[in-house]
Amino acid sequence: MTIRRQYRWLWLPAVLLPALLVAAGFLLGNPTVTETESLRVRAALGQWPAEIRLRSAAWLGNPAALRAEAMNLLASNSPSGIAEGQAKLRQAAGKGDRRAALMLGKLYFHGANGLPRNHALARPWLQQAASEWPAADYYLALIEKNGLADAANPERALAALTRAANAGVPHAQFLLAQAYLEGQGVVRDEAKALQLIHLAAEQEYPHALQFLAQAYARGDHGLPRDERQANLLFALTADANRDSPAFP
Amino acid sequence: MNFQRYLATAILATGVLLAGCDDNSDEQPSIEVGTKASVVMLETTDLHTNILGYDYFKLAADPSFGFDRVVTLIKAARAEFANTFLFDNGDTIQGTALADYQAQVAPIGCETTLAMYKAMNTMNYDAGTIGNHEFNYGLPFLSQVSGLQLNVDADGMPTKKCAGPNFPLVLANVNSSKDNQPLFSPYSLITRNLTATDPDGKTVTAAIKVGVVGFAPPPIMNWDKRWLDGKVYISDTLEVAQKYVQEMRAKGADLVVFLQHGGLDGAAYSADMENLGYYLSMVGGVDVMFMGHSHRVFPNATSTLAAFNLPGVDKSKGLINGVPSVMANYWGKSLGVIKLNLVYGENGWYVDKSKTTVETRSTRNTDGTYVAADPAIASLVDSEHKATIEYVKTPIGDTDFRMTTYFADVGEVGAIQLVNQAQAAYVKDYVAANLPQYASLPVLSVSAPFKSGFGGGSDYTDVQQGNVAINNAADLYLYPNTVYAVKVTGAGIKNWLEKAANRFNQIDVTKTTAQELVGSFPGYNFDMFTHTDISYEIDVTQPANSRIVNLMYKGVAIDPAAEFIVATNNYRASGGGGFPGLDGSNIIYASPDANRDVLIAYIKVLENIKRTSNGADRSWRFKKVATTGPVIFHSAQNVLSLASAAGLSNVSLYQADDGSGKNLSIYQIDLAN
Numbered sequence: 014m015t016i017r018r019q020y021r022w023l024w025l026p027a028v029l030l031p032a033l034l035v036a037a038g039f040l041l042g043n044p045t046v047t048e049t050e051s052l053r054v055r056a057a058l059g060q061w062p063a064e065i066r067l068r069s070a071a072w073l074g075n076p077a078a079l080r081a082e083a084m085n086l087l088a089s090n091s092p093s094g095i096a097e098g099q100a101k102l103r104q105a106a107g108k109g110d111r112r113a114a115l116m117l118g119k120l121y122f123h124g125a126n127g128l129p130r131n132h133a134l135a136r137p138w139l140q141q142a143a144s145e146w147p148a149a150d151y152y153l154a155l156i157e158k159n160g161l162a163d164a165a166n167p168e169r170a171l172a173a174l175t176r177a178a179n180a181g182v183p184h185a186q187f188l189l190a191q192a193y194l195e196g197q198g199v200v201r202d203e204a205k206a207l208q209l210i211h212l213a214a215e216q217e218y219p220h221a222l223q224f225l226a227q228a229y230a231r232g233d234h235g236l237p238r239d240e241r242q243a244n245l246l247f248a249l250t251a252d253a254n255r256d257s258p259a260f261p
Numbered sequence: 262m263n264f265q266r267y268l269a270t271a272i273l274a275t276g277v278l279l280a281g282c283d284d285n286s287d288e289q290p291s292i293e294v295g296t297k298a299s300v301v302m303l304e305t306t307d308l309h310t311n312i313l314g315y316d317y318f319k320l321a322a323d324p325s326f327g328f329d330r331v332v333t334l335i336k337a338a339r340a341e342f343a344n345t346f347l348f349d350n351g352d353t354i355q356g357t358a359l360a361d362y363q364a365q366v367a368p369i370g371c372e373t374t375l376a377m378y379k380a381m382n383t384m385n386y387d388a389g390t391i392g393n394h395e396f397n398y399g400l401p402f403l404s405q406v407s408g409l410q411l412n413v414d415a416d417g418m419p420t421k422k423c424a425g426p427n428f429p430l431v432l433a434n435v436n437s438s439k440d441n442q443p444l445f446s447p448y449s450l451i452t453r454n455l456t457a458t459d460p461d462g463k464t465v466t467a468a469i470k471v472g473v474v475g476f477a478p479p480p481i482m483n484w485d486k487r488w489l490d491g492k493v494y495i496s497d498t499l500e501v502a503q504k505y506v507q508e509m510r511a512k513g514a515d516l517v518v519f520l521q522h523g524g525l526d527g528a529a530y531s532a533d534m535e536n537l538g539y540y541l542s543m544v545g546g547v548d549v550m551f552m553g554h555s556h557r558v559f560p561n562a563t564s565t566l567a568a569f570n571l572p573g574v575d576k577s578k579g580l581i582n583g584v585p586s587v588m589a590n591y592w593g594k595s596l597g598v599i600k601l602n603l604v605y606g607e608n609g610w611y612v613d614k615s616k617t618t619v620e621t622r623s624t625r626n627t628d629g630t631y632v633a634a635d636p637a638i639a640s641l642v643d644s645e646h647k648a649t650i651e652y653v654k655t656p657i658g659d660t661d662f663r664m665t666t667y668f669a670d671v672g673e674v675g676a677i678q679l680v681n682q683a684q685a686a687y688v689k690d691y692v693a694a695n696l697p698q699y700a701s702l703p704v705l706s707v708s709a710p711f712k713s714g715f716g717g718g719s720d721y722t723d724v725q726q727g728n729v730a731i732n733n734a735a736d737l738y739l740y741p742n743t744v745y746a747v748k749v750t751g752a753g754i755k756n757w758l759e760k761a762a763n764r765f766n767q768i769d770v771t772k773t774t775a776q777e778l779v780g781s782f783p784g785y786n787f788d789m790f791t792h793t794d795i796s797y798e799i800d801v802t803q804p805a806n807s808r809i810v811n812l813m814y815k816g817v818a819i820d821p822a823a824e825f826i827v828a829t830n831n832y833r834a835s836g837g838g839g840f841p842g843l844d845g846s847n848i849i850y851a852s853p854d855a856n857r858d859v860l861i862a863y864i865k866v867l868e869n870i871k872r873t874s875n876g877a878d879r880s881w882r883f884k885k886v887a888t889t890g891p892v893i894f895h896s897a898q899n900v901l902s903l904a905s906a907a908g909l910s911n912v913s914l915y916q917a918d919d920g921s922g923k924n925l926s927i928y929q930i931d932l933a934n
Contacts, residue, residue, distance in 0.1 A: 047499070047530045047540075054497040054532040112529075155846040181567050184835070184845065191839040215566040217555055220837050223740065227785065231715050241325060244316070248592075249556060251741030251855075252309075252356075254831060256393070256484065256535075259745075259851040 053081035076110035087126050095127045115142035115149050122152050132161035147180030148261035171198045182261045183218035219253035292467045295460035296605040301342040304589045304597030305349050306553030309356025310377045311592040312642050317358035317653050318735040324631040326592035329638035330624040334596040343456040350553040351392025351522035359649040364398040371423035375406040376645040378426040386428035388449050390475025390520035396485040412437045413492045431475040434498040448474035448505050472509030475520040478535045497532050506546040515610040516548045524555035525568040542581040552588040558621050559588035579619025595621040656728035658864040662872035664724040667900045669710035671930050673907040675876040676722040678791035681706040683863035684828035688746045706828040711739040713784025718897035718924030738857040742830035746850040752821035756841040761788040762808040768801045770888045778894040786838040790880035800884035887933040898926045
């Protein structure tokens with residue numbers, strides 16, 4: 014009959030479309046990190062060529078592309094989008110994308126985007142991410158220091174915090190500085206603390222700026238009493254408080 | 262017509278048409294190959310409406326910053342160099358009480374030019390870009406004061422073009438969601454006649470076209486989400502940079518300048534990243550990159566900042582992957598100066614890169630003095646300046662008691678309780694509206710006396726009875742912190758208070774000689790509750806970390822496992838002061854609002870501050886103990902009456918002058934009473 018004959022041809026696009034996507038993926042090759050970012054932004058704006066390129070790379074299992082799609086989905090504000098985004102993030106992390114692992118770890122650490130606050134679940138993802146993303150070591154340090162996943166482990170916490178600080182995470186530099194000021198888990202070392210504070214302050218980390226402002230106001234920690242310098246640092250703190258992220 | 266005549270006509274017609282294609286041909290005589298010119302590009306950045314060197318909270322002049330001083334440097338550069346271009350790199354219209362005054366307190370009308378732009382309009386800027394802080398007052402305000410009609414849907418957009426800067430504002434990476442076009446002109450092409458030297462050494466005029474394109478930091482979508490969400494969106498900045506470089510070159514730009522309101526970051530590229538300079542330098546076809554936003558100076562030969570030590574960054578010569586780049590500090594403290602030596606070759610102007618110089622010039626001289634401020638600027642904005650001072654002095658409420666910290670170390674709460682009340686109310690409202698999972702938890706607050714006499718007798722908070730103005734609020738909350746709330750247990754609270762109690766020395770009850778009560782632990786870390794629901798005693802006869810006794814919540818010993826929300830500030834909650842357990846791990850609310858602004862808002866609603874309701878709730882006392890000798894502490898002179906007014910009957914004068922030369926007396930506290 015007429016209808017059945019028309020439907021007979023539906024198998025063509027049903028097979029062709031995914032085949033085309035896969036072919037496109039193969040032909041165009043894996044996008045670079047920068048290209049994936051560009052694709053992600055354009056896909057988020059609804060530009061279909063970028064969507065297709067990203068989708069084809071994701072279909073082929075490209076972890077960065079999966080993670081890029083996950084990021085767009087997580088930003089979608091729809092419960093189904095967020096659920097799908099979580100799943101893709103897990104896929105990407107499972108395939109070794111360490112940035113995705115960091116993102117998952119952070120979501121579980123804070124409890125966000127539909128995921129509950131669960132430090133025990135956060136930890137393995139953070140451990141996976143840590144070799145590439147020093148911010149992960151900051152979160153691991155907090156988990157170990159405060160016993161958020163299981164019993165507190167001060168040694169492991171200090172090691173993770175030190176790694177993050179050495180890699181330039183200002184939040185970690187500040188906390189490590191506090192440890193050296195207090196002699197907590199390390200031998201008290203004011204000079205080392207100030208060194209770390211200065212590193213964090215150079216990155217406009219507001220609490221390091223405030224620490225220095227307060228120190229110059231009083232002439233503390235070996236710094237000269239300098240009210241003008243203190244005022245300038247407080248002003249920089251004000252700006253940094255606004256613009257700096259609370260977490261790495 | 263025969264063929265020859267036809268050919269001649271055709272050739273003539275073609276010649277005429279081709280002649281018309283050359284933009285320069287009817288403007289300038291053609292430039293001789295070998296002509297040289299020196300072009301100096303100047304940058305101001307992050308002026309933040311510091312038109313004058315003046316601190317509106319302290320109500321005092323400060324020569325270490327101010328547009329009126331960088332103007333002196335600009336004029337000097339223009340006298341020194343024949344060909345200068347002047348650019349502003351954004352974060353221009355927000356940042357001082359003057360900016361707030363013109364934007365929010367007494368919003369300027371359409372015909373009024375913003376004071377910052379009014380001042381800049383006297384300096385012949387060639388172009389400026391938009392930084393993140395340009396969006397702080399919303400799109401309608403930005404549209405009005407920039408003299409443009411931005412194409413967005415928002416309430417209060419200007420219905421006509423208003424007064425604005427007399428230079429173009431360019432921005433390439435922020436687009437209107439309404440029409441998917443850049444919100445501002447993405448770039449501007451500036452044609453200039455340069456004073457040049459021909460191959461024979463003769464002075465000639467030669468034209469040049471400079472294309473300038475601007476970029477804002479992508480996180481504006483978070484920072485100013487309430488104004489921008491759904492109205493604008495960010496492009497992939499690298500992509501649009503490439504696109505507009507090509508476009509400007511196609512339109513004859515000899516030089517391309519990037520105005521990036523951002524700095525450097527070597528982290529893996531992300532389209533959302535804040536500081537795009539490192540990746541923008543790799544775009545290709547860029548001659549000069551201006552940076553800003555991070556409030557630093559680049560080049561800086563001695564910088565240890567990771568971003569300034571990335572591969573490809575020459576922090577002495579000011580080259581980023583070969584592109585001359587400068588970041589000129591902030592608030593008019595420095596002028597960025599990039600000098601290019603140009604040669605006109607077969608294919609047009611090219612840069613002799615061996616002669617490029619990059620530097621910043623500071624308004625601070627090497628001997629510590631400052632260049633003179635340009636008096637014309639001060640006259641120009643005198644009325645706006647005076648109006649701002651009046652605004653800062655305008656009462657927002659009044660107090661029936663003198664709010665001071667002279668005796669905060671021994672129990673006076675008059676300057677702290679109001680801060681705690683404001684913080685607690687603010688956090689309580691937020692939790693109720695946004696964090697239902699914590700709705701059942703009690704919300705408490707701690708704060709500390711930020712000024713407790715370290716600098717002498719005037720280094721205390723002292724708000725007189727009577728009117729309370731914004732600068733008084735600055736006295737009540739000195740630091741520029743933001744409100745953070747943490748979730749802690751009863752045990753956590755005890756640890757918190759133990760740390761704070763390090764303020765005091767351990768007192769030996771058998772000693773006959775006088776003992777100093779207060780040690781070197783800073784007063785700004787002496788966190789305290791000021792609420793009748795919480796009570797505790799501090800036993801100063803005990804060693805540190807064993808001093809908090811009888812810690813009670815609502816009259817019952819605090820349950821170490823019970824959970825509480827405590828409002829504090831971002832510094833404390835993130836590890837500042839080294840308080841146990843306060844390291845960022847238990848933050849439940851990281852507000853963008855400043856504690857001081859929360860306090861101001863609270864006072865505006867409360868209007869009348871009273872000691873009975875806002876200044877008499879002591880949570881802590883010293884544990885009573887009899888000492889053989891006197892226990893003493895220092896405070897300002899002639900303020901003993903304030904102690905009794907604050908209900909402290911155990912304080913007396915011990916010595917009128919402590920001999921430090923800092924206008925301090927010694928007081929005695931009777932710990933037995």
